[in-house]
Amino acid sequence: MTVIGRRQHRYGEGETQHLDLQDTDLRKLQAAKANLAGVDLCRAHLEGANLSRAHLERAELAGAHLERAFLPEAHLERANLPGAHLERADLSGAYLEGAELFGADLSQVHDLTQAQIDTAKINDATKLPPHLHHPKPSPQPTTPSPPLPTAPTASALPSATPGPDPDPPSPPPAA
Secondary structure (H helix, E strand, C coil): CHHHHCCCCCECCCECCCCECCCCECCCCECCCCECCCCECCCCECCCCECCCCECCCCECCCCECCCCECCCCECCCCECCCCECCCCECCCCECCCCECCCCECCCCECCCHHHHHHCECCCCCECCCCCCCCCCCCCCCCCCCCCCCCCCHHHCCCCCCCCCCCCCCCCCCC
16 A cells, blocks of 8 residues: 555645545555545455554545454544444544444444543444443433523613703803
């Protein structure tokens, strides 16, 4: 994968070329610490790949085959992984903040923690290992918010009745 080896920066951070590796066969790829941010790997075959500490931020991995992939400490922040196949993948210490794992099968992932799940985006179709659970929805306020102040109506304003002026104008100076 010479093209990956030549990438000096992450996509969007100095690297202007979007790398399209859709549907490619990358089984057993050795790409530890690789800069693959923003790469399109949809439906790619990455079975048994070594992606430890790789940068895959914002990568497109929908339907990717990552069975038995080695991903410890991989950066998957905001990566798109719906329907990804992660059976027996190692995600120990992987960064999943904002990663979209809708419908992904995580049931056999190794070293996945609740803290990782709590930072990722998942839905009811996401399959989790038995020791983990779907995050609870954000609690709703139990007491209603106080009403916003409204402008007083004309009937609530004090009446403007003529009366003595508390600050009469000063007389003009004598000439």
